[in-house]
Amino acid sequence: MPSMSLLKGLGTALWKARMSIPAKLAILKVAWRARAAKKKAAGKDGAKKDAGKKQKARKDKDNNNNKLAAADKELQKPASRKQQQGNSFDALMAVGDAAAAEEADMGAWVELNLSTRILSAIAKLGFAKPTLIQEKTIPEILAGEDVIGKAQTGSGKTLAFGIPIVEKWLELYEERRNVKREGPTAVVLSPTRELAKQLSDHIKALCDGLPTAPYVCTVTGGLSIHKQQRQLEKADIVIATPGRLWEVLDGDMSLQNSFTKIKFLVVDEADRLFKAGQFKEAEDIIGALDRKDPDAEDDDDDEELPPRQTLVFSATFDKNLQSKLAVRGKAPKAGAGSSDEEKMEYLMKSLKFRSEPKFIDVNPASQMASGLKEGLIECGAMEKDLxxxxxxxxxxxxxxxxxxxxxxxxxxxxxxxxxxxxxxLPLHSQMIQKARLRSIERFAASRNSILVATDVAARGLDIKEVDQVLHYHVPRQADTYIHRSGRTARGDRSGVSVILCSPEEVLPTRRLAGKVHAERDGSTSLKREHFIETLLIDRKIAQRLKPRVDLAKRIADAVLAKEKGHSEDQWLRNAAEELGVDYDSEEFDGSAPGNWGGRGGGRKKKEKEARQLSKAEMGALRAQLREELSKRVNLGVSEKYITGGRVDIGALLREKEQGTVGGLFLGGDGLFGMNL
Incomplete structure (x- = not known):
């Protein structure tokens, strides 16, 4: 009968052996069953020979049979089902289920000194090896270090902190079952609701591969606050936007006390917090975690603080941040007039790192993905729609x-x-939460969908196979451009990022692109500036499409004006009723002659004209637009494209004869030659 130590040695050897997963599992299964049969026989013989030891033998037999039944059952389970508590070889069995007869080399993950349960969960996710940020940060976090991690979008930052957090929870509560839960193990702060949900989904996916798993709670606005309060009472990992989390914690001292015992505080996309208007709430939360009034003077740097690890991640950080934190005793208060750099430094100082943080930068020299192609289109400010x-x-x-x-x-x-x-599909911060999530889900599900969004979609969202990013407005800052463009060309895919620029925006945009691509040598001097390409569109093409765009714009503006007018009219009517005065819409909207002067007068006049379109006029406009869209627009082919050999003339003529180009007579090989 193989002993337990022999089985463990066999398991270790098989883990490193170069053979298929089914072969490894077959050997383990035979070994376990041989051990089970021998144990069972020994149990029966002992019961017959020694009646005094009958009860002990039966107990041993039952325990071993339970283990063997669980192990054998795991071998027969489909990959999608969770494992029950089993033996030390459950990880190998899980890999066999998930890989389904395919070889899975987890050697790179084994080197990070992770438990077999975590390795099993990672294998089920299909990740054969860690990304660079995971490889560099996980050992440091497991060693108890505070970490500031910088990595480009799509690099796997979520699991870089998610894996150590779950590993710590398993160590605290799953291995030592008699330990009483004292509150959440980790709090993860996210600047947006969408990113918070995505972080939650990724960590839950990791936990789905575990026999027992921590309870992950997402706390964001737009959802029931009472339900979230109940969930927080049993939460192990809390992922939240600072505004809603502080709304829940403020005034609840019992809940705040439980949060002071957290083992990890994680700030994801840290440089976005103050830009998202959540800087003050984040500061309040940190003060509550440290049992300290954030408005109090911080004169005692030696005060005793609750133990925890602080982890900060983003794609954009000042490279000198770590040295600044080490040199300065404390950062100045970040007021309204402070620069972004000063606010970021102050936020970092407010986090109260328990030791000097390890700064891990795995960004390539260029912060933009290697598969990204960039360009700008010059057009008039009033022509951007077209x-x-x-x-x-x-x-x-x-x-x-x-x-x-x-x-x-x-x-x-x-x-x-x-x-x-x-x-x-639209996406912005004033949409209700369900509508925001619905837009993201539909966008991800449809191959030819278009998502029109504010920068709420620029951070962290991992939507697979975004082919192109179009900047209707020029990004205000370099890091915004980095995060926007980072929604495409993720992983090993290619993508396109194109900015629509008015003539006066071209030079500032080129400077912005140069700043993003600037590479610094040891002397911190800038190398040759990156030049963003101007993409040419034949203006004749745009002019032939202009009639339909103008019609669509008139209809959209009329609908928006009517909705806005109705909302304002209702508000004014209610206000007049409360004041006990007669409501006269003409008087309130200032529509009398001569009242259209001043700033915004022209816009108000256009809105009033749009609101006054009748149903018949709107119907006529829609009919005219349908007719325009049904017309075949012969865009032709520019001579320079033909001479350049970029158009298959034969194929173009065949498409024209067969009418297979969807109403547009087009040629070419992709967006301005920028093939995806």
Whole structure:
């Protein structure tokens, strides 16, 4: 009969052996069954020979049979089902289920000194080896270090901190079952609801592969606060936006006390917190975790603080941040006039690292993905609608993200493009939570969908196979451009990032791109500046599409004006009723002659004219637009494309004869030659 130590040695050897997973499992299964048969026989013989030891033998037999039954049952389970508590070889069995007769080399993960349960869960996720940020940070976190991690988007930052957190929970509560739970093990702060949900989904996916798993609770706005309060009472890992988490914690001292015992505080996309308007709430939360009033003067640097590890991750950080934190005793208060760098430094100082943090930067020299192709399109400020539509028409059947700098632009562009027959979804921070999640899910599910969004979609969202990012508005900052463009060209895929620029924006945009791509040598001097390419669109093409865009714009503007007018009218009517005065819409909206002067007068006049369109006029506009969209637009082929050999003339003529180009007579090989 093989002993337990012999079985463990066999398991270790098989783990490193170069053979298929089924072969490894077959050997283990035979060994376990041989041990089981011998134990069972020994148990029976002992019971017959020594009646006094009958009870002990029966107990041993039952225990071993239970273990063997669980092990044998695990071998027969489909990959999608969770494991029961089993033996030390459960990880190998899980790999066999998940791989389904395919070889899985987990050697790279084994070197990180992870438990077999975590290795099993990772194997079920299909990750053969850790990413660079995971390889560098996981050992440091497991060793108890505070970490500041910098890695480009799509590099696996979530599991870089998620794996050590779950590993710690298993060590605390799963191995030592008699330990009483004292509150959450970790708190993860996220700047947006969408990123919080994504972080939660990724960590839950890791936990799904475990026999017993921590309870992951997501705390964001737009959901029931009472339900979230109940969930927090039993939560092991809390993933939250700072605003809602502080709303739940504020005033609940019992809950705050349980949070002071956390083992990990994680801040994801830290440089976004203050830009998202959540800086003050994050500061309040950190003060509560440290049992300290955040508004109090911080004169005692030697005060005793609750033990915890602090982990900070983002794609963009100042490389000198670590040295600044080490040199300065404490950072100045970050007021309204502070720069982004000062606010970031202050936030880092507020985190109260228990030791000097390890700064781990795995970004390549260029912060942009290697598979990303960039360009700009020069057009008039009032022509952006037309050129946006032209780009989408010339490059169809691509999953596209359109970024704007304002919510009002999203509200206007989404219906405008929908009127033009495109599959468009909106996303901005003033949408209700269910609508926001629905837009993301539909965008991810449809291959040719278009998501028009504010920068709420620029951070962290991992939507697979986004082919192109179009910047309707020029990004205000370099890091915003990095995060927006990071939604495409993720992993080993390629992608396109195109900025629509008015003539006066071209030079600042080129400077912004140069700043993003700047590489620094040891003397911190800038190397040759990156030059972003100007993409040419034949203006004749845009002009032929202009009539339909103008019609779609008139319809969208009229609908928005009517909705806005109705909302304002209702508000004014209610206010007048409460004040006990007569309501006169003409008087309140200032529509009398001569009242259209001053700033915004022209816009108000256009809105009033749009609101006054009758149903018949709206119907006529829609009929005219349908007729325009049904027409075949012969865009022709520019001579320079033909001479350049970029058009298959024979194929183009065949498509024209067969009418298979969807109403557009087009040629070419992708968006301005930028093949995806």
């Amino acid at each position: 050129y946006l539509y032209t780009v989408l028409v010339l490059n169809p059947n691509k999953r596209t993200l359109v970024f704007t700098n304002s919510i009002s632009a999203v509200r206007r562009l989404a219906p405008l493009l929908q009127n033009l027959g495109l599959s468009v």
